[in-house]
Amino acid sequence: MSTFTGTGRLILFILRRDRIRMTVWTLSLVGSMFMVIPTLADMFATPEQRMARATIMETPTGIVFGGPGYGLEEYGLGAMVANEMTQSLLVALAVMGILHVVRHTRAEEESGRAELLRANVLGSSAQITAALVTNALVSGAIGALITVSMVVNGLPLADSAAYGAGLALAGVVFGAVAAVCAQVSGYARGASGLAFLVIGVLFMFRVVGDIAERGGSAPSWFSPFAWVQQTRAFDDLRWWPLALYVLVIAVLFAVAYVLADRRDLGAGLVAARPGPAGAGPLLNGVLALHLRQQRASIIAWTVAVALFALAFGTLVTEIDGMAEQNPEIMARMGLTGEGMIEAFLGVLTLYIVMPTAAFAVLSVLRTRAEEDSGRAELVLSAAVGRLRWMGSAVLVSALSGMVMMFLGGLVMGVGAASVTGDTAWIRVVAEAGAAQIPVVLMFAGLTTLFLGVAPRLVGLVWAWFAYGLFVTIFGLLMDLPDWMVHVGPFEIVALLPTEEFAPVPYLAVLAGAVAAAAVGLAGFRRRDLVTA
Structure with a gap:
């Protein structure tokens, strides 16, 4: 054979x-490629607009996200697609x-x-x-x-x-x-x-x-x-x-x-490597176990989000040039007037929410992997209740997401302050990050809900996440109806500092996240464990 x-x-x-x-x-x-090519062609229709975009691609941030920048001297659509995508x-x-x-x-x-x-x-x-x-x-x-x-x-x-x-x-x-x-x-x-x-x-x-x-x-x-x-x-x-x-x-x-x-x-x-014979004080209890199992991913995601946030914050120096060369596009995105920098940072905050929400979903989904492998059954066969085990995992996800979101806003404020010389941006953008925490908790709660009640349907969480990405990135550029944009998960709470803080949606989303997690935990307590 x-x-x-x-x-x-x-x-x-x-x-x-x-x-x-x-x-x-x-x-x-x-x-994505099918949609982006005509979108870029419409957004940057004139040579002046394309050259303004080429100037941004020559900045350090543009190089990080775009590459070496070939074709910038006469920035055509093909070179733009290659650099952007x-x-x-x-x-x-x-x-x-x-x-x-x-x-x-x-x-x-x-x-x-x-x-x-x-x-x-x-x-x-x-x-x-x-x-x-x-x-x-x-x-x-x-x-x-x-x-x-x-x-x-x-x-x-x-x-x-x-x-x-x-x-x-x-x-x-x-x-x-x-x-x-x-x-x-x-x-x-x-x-x-x-x-x-x-x-x-x-x-x-x-x-x-x-x-x-x-x-x-x-x-x-x-x-x-x-x-x-x-x-x-x-x-x-x-x-x-x-x-x-x-x-x-x-x-x-x-x-x-x-x-x-x-x-x-x-x-x-x-x-x-064999572990120590006895558990240390930092590995005492189910919460500590979940935290230890996820420590590497928590650190990696937090560092990645912080680095991207810092790069985003330094982009505020490019806002004036973008407004001069592409006034129509900037107006459609709400980036005009005296509050242009605030609006720009508000939009960039969404790009911190997205990876943090993805982390929250993946973090809770680890319990599914533990269940499929049979390891959860071994833990639960001891003196550990289902609510304690699953609840601890959800708590680790929620706390990690909250820290990641707040730190992302804080670091983005540091980036903006470093290029503008105005330290007030640190507090402003940190508050903007904190205002998006309910969105992250909502994704953790929904994932818990599906895992507890209908594990086979947990993919719907990713479907809603993908829908939110689509309408957030392409909604304004493709003139999508307002209702389609507002149904997305990233448009529910107020976008600080662009918008005024609205306590009712903030508390409603927070309450919904807690309720979804509670129902999911109750469902997990009642259903049978399933191993692959």
Whole structure:
């Protein structure tokens, strides 16, 4: 029997098992590109408006979020799309690839399902191959459809093809990184965390290299986040940087297979260290246990939100230039008059709420993973009540989200104060962040509600979150009706300092979050535990 025996059937099984996930990822990324291209064409219709946008892309913040900035001398639509969308698409592909590959390799071993499959006619390399192939298939589909979306919107075929191919190859690289990390760690959570750490370091290489020199410097070339834009699509197209993806993919695949052959099934190359014989004072109780289990993700998300908030705060110096070059667009966004900076910071506050709310959902969802794996059943078999166990997890999520939201506003105020010299912004923006805390708690409460009452429907929380992202980002630009915008989760409470503080919606959302969590906890207490 070959080590690849059964790979084809396993590929078909994964495609069927993850058909909804893959479809959602594909439609989300491709749909975003379909909508963004005509939106940017309308927003920046004149050469003057496009050059004003190019000036922003030359700032440090623009480089962080946009890349090296090719084509800024004569800023056309294609170059604008590449600069505006590439890094966001690459981050999304990295998240997709890591979650997919770890889910079908290390998580399968951790759950014991891989051992059951291996007991039948399935080669030792079939699972890792199937995971990598299916990730490559969905990445290739996304890249191809993005190419089509560009061509349909009038962008050159060759440049669009190079850009789509770069995205697809980058997605394969990110999946291969996850495959290597899955051999190192003995746990899915550890493999995912290690892979995200590697991706974060690679992203910072790109940032440092692009900031050091216009068009990128030596550190940039060590990062797959740079190679797509180094093709200089829609400026001075060159195909050879894509060969770097092919080379790295070959190396990572080889390393993953070699490492997989050197370890036992279910074990990682790095053995888990035995813990202390007795628990310390900081690990006394269920609340402390949940906090310890999530400490790494809490720290990582908080640092990431703080860094983005600081970068957002420094953008206030660009507001006058944007208002002069794009008065119509700024007016549609409410960024006019003497309170322009306040309105601008209010809009940016929403981009702190979004990742914090996502963290709150993921934090509560960890209880579902504990339940599926059977670990929750072990804990609850001791002298630990269901309300205490689940309630402690929700409390950790709520407290972490509150701290993250307030700190994000505070740091964004520090960024604004550092470039304007006015320290009053620190207090103003910190209050704006605090005013959005009920939104974060609402997502934690809704997730608890669905987990307790209808776990299979918890995806509705993500659906509402995605809807909120869409109407918040594209609502004004696409002239969506007001009712569609206000139904979104990020438009419920007053947006300080742009709007006056309204206590009634604030307290109503807060009360709704508490009520949803209470109903969810009651439902969790009554329903049966379910293990995967």
